[in-house]
Amino acid sequence: MIRFVLTRLGLVIPTFLGIILLTFILIRLVPGDPVEVRVGERGISPERHAELIHQMGLDRPLYVQFFDYVGGVLKGDLGISVITHRPVMDEFLTLFPATVELAIFAMIFATLIGLPAGVLAAVRRGSVYDHTVMGTSLTGYSMPIFWWGLLLILFFSVKLGWTPVAKRLGDDYFVDEVTGFMLIDTLLSDEKGSFLDAVKHLILPTIVLGTVPLAVIARMTRSAMLEVLGEDYIRTARAKGLGIYRIVAIHALRNALVPVVTVIGLQVGTLMGGAILTESVFSWPGIGKWLVESIGRRDYPALQGGVLVIAALVMATNLAVDLLYGLLNPRIRHRR
Amino acid sequence: MTDTTLSATPVPPTVTPAREVWLALKTNNGAMAGLIVIVVLVFTAIFANFIAPYHYAEVFKECVTKVCPPIWQDGSDSRFILGTDSVGRDLWSRLVYGSRYSLFIGTIVVTISLAAGILFGLLSGFFRGTIDILVMRLMDIILSIPSLLLALAIVAILGSGLLNAMIAVAITYIPHYARLARAAVLTELPKDYVTASRVAGAGTLRLMLNVVLPNCLAPLIVQATLSFSTAILDAAALGFLGYGAQAPTPEWGTMLADARTLIRSQPWVVTFPGLAILVTVLAFNLLGDGLRDALDPKLKR
Numbered sequence: 001m002i003r004f005v006l007t008r009l010g011l012v013i014p015t016f017l018g019i020i021l022l023t024f025i026l027i028r029l030v031p032g033d034p035v036e037v038r039v040g041e042r043g044i045s046p047e048r049h050a051e052l053i054h055q056m057g058l059d060r061p062l063y064v065q066f067f068d069y070v071g072g073v074l075k076g077d078l079g080i081s082v083i084t085h086r087p088v089m090d091e092f093l094t095l096f097p098a099t100v101e102l103a104i105f106a107m108i109f110a111t112l113i114g115l116p117a118g119v120l121a122a123v124r125r126g127s128v129y130d131h132t133v134m135g136t137s138l139t140g141y142s143m144p145i146f147w148w149g150l151l152l153i154l155f156f157s158v159k160l161g162w163t164p165v166a167k168r169l170g171d172d173y174f175v176d177e178v179t180g181f182m183l184i185d186t187l188l189s190d191e192k193g194s195f196l197d198a199v200k201h202l203i204l205p206t207i208v209l210g211t212v213p214l215a216v217i218a219r220m221t222r223s224a225m226l227e228v229l230g231e232d233y234i235r236t237a238r239a240k241g242l243g244i245y246r247i248v249a250i251h252a253l254r255n256a257l258v259p260v261v262t263v264i265g266l267q268v269g270t271l272m273g274g275a276i277l278t279e280s281v282f283s284w285p286g287i288g289k290w291l292v293e294s295i296g297r298r299d300y301p302a303l304q305g306g307v308l309v310i311a312a313l314v315m316a317t318n319l320a321v322d323l324l325y326g327l328l329n330p331r332i333r334h335r336r
Numbered sequence: 337m338t339d340t341t342l343s344a345t346p347v348p349p350t351v352t353p354a355r356e357v358w359l360a361l362k363t364n365n366g367a368m369a370g371l372i373v374i375v376v377l378v379f380t381a382i383f384a385n386f387i388a389p390y391h392y393a394e395v396f397k398e399c400v401t402k403v404c405p406p407i408w409q410d411g412s413d414s415r416f417i418l419g420t421d422s423v424g425r426d427l428w429s430r431l432v433y434g435s436r437y438s439l440f441i442g443t444i445v446v447t448i449s450l451a452a453g454i455l456f457g458l459l460s461g462f463f464r465g466t467i468d469i470l471v472m473r474l475m476d477i478i479l480s481i482p483s484l485l486l487a488l489a490i491v492a493i494l495g496s497g498l499l500n501a502m503i504a505v506a507i508t509y510i511p512h513y514a515r516l517a518r519a520a521v522l523t524e525l526p527k528d529y530v531t532a533s534r535v536a537g538a539g540t541l542r543l544m545l546n547v548v549l550p551n552c553l554a555p556l557i558v559q560a561t562l563s564f565s566t567a568i569l570d571a572a573a574l575g576f577l578g579y580g581a582q583a584p585t586p587e588w589g590t591m592l593a594d595a596r597t598l599i600r601s602q603p604w605v606v607t608f609p610g611l612a613i614l615v616t617v618l619a620f621n622l623l624g625d626g627l628r629d630a631l632d633p634k635l636k637r
Contacts, residue, residue, distance in 0.1 A: 015480065018474070138621055142621050144569055153599060295488060295489075295579065303492060314480050314482065
């Protein structure tokens, strides 16, 4: 097992350094004056310009700049935002809970519906139900989620008036930020009704962000389940006279879950991509909306830091899923 | 006339690989539905200027001050089937012209990423060693950044616009093709026919392109069809965020960009472009799934 962990780490560390190098190059590829790109001001006087170049170390050799950058990144220093003049890392950490909260609920939503739907589709293979599930999930997989969000707003917010259109909480409520997770913060505060309001704000974004993972999970569960149901031990269980649902619940599901859990873990990248669109549609104050706005405001240090941290997060979860998979499945662990 | 029974025995038709795939595809209802939609789309794109009643940028002043809804709603103008958009342009005409952009985006993105991916995959698979490690690590790096985020970052450097958006999206797809091509090369290389042509004196370039590549195509074709749909989705998403095709281009995603403010006053401006994206993407996914089943029966689910 130790060897398995070490080989995986041996693959991940160079990739991570590569991402640092990529973001280092990225900000240097932005057309225009390097000082203006980093400070966000135009028409800086020549003296100030030279001073800033020296201050930011841009007059030193490239490799020295790179090692400085790597050193900063490892200490959690991602530079200073051009717009707010706050450290990019602080900005990221302030907004991150909003995205995590949304992503967690999207995954719960996707799993709670996708898993049973996939299992039932496999058990009743070829039935009308199976075709409906497969058709619906392919539609969900093909969905332009930004439009899906607008449609849901149109129906539930504009037509029915059930859910709010934007943000995490109504303007009437004042809730102290303790954890950054709105559902917890509203419970902690003594504002009456704020928790329910936060839940209402969460419903539509959760559905929108969860749609693609839901489709992926349903399809994956179905095919994993079909594979397991074809195994000999299932036939034995049937021969013993066990009912189909007992077989599914006790024998099949446990084995089918391994690839499904892997797929769920690998959705983190999809979720981050989806968060960019979902948060833009619902004005959700999280990382996704912040990244899009950073590009609009030409806040390149923010974009650079955001890309780096998200790539690191995606890599870390992929590694964790990989290791977990190796732990569960000795065949993977011992393969050379 | 004496030997009718013999001459009536049908000669089994020679089944070419392409015909075999077609026969398998024909029995797949979903794939055929997808194919029909795609054919209609291609037809619409080619003859857009005959199908669309007006030019996509033509403004009708009478529909600027007074909103013109689709014809089944009150106060509509019979000239505009799906109504007009926020600045008084015929929505139906814009959707028809928009099919050109979506198919164009899909074609260009798939061509760029397929070509680059095959090149990287062949280099990796043939030369192994340092080249292999460098190329595959680069692919890992690209894959670890969510594709929409990477595309946004590239567009932030190159500048907004349809061409840059297509380049950005294409870059994010290269790793998928590179990995597929490399894996296929590695399975094909040890086979006898490759050794035979090597012995016969074929050079590396010939081995790569004429001998091995044609036998690696099946997974690449499936991936190409499937990423045609994701290319349309991603480019539309960039357009929606304001970094793809720019107004007044009737790209479907771009048409949705300012729809959020119109959701109360002109909901049809929101509904139809998104529906067009969904139907197109769904059609390519159906065809891609069908092709995968037809080309590789082992993968059939």
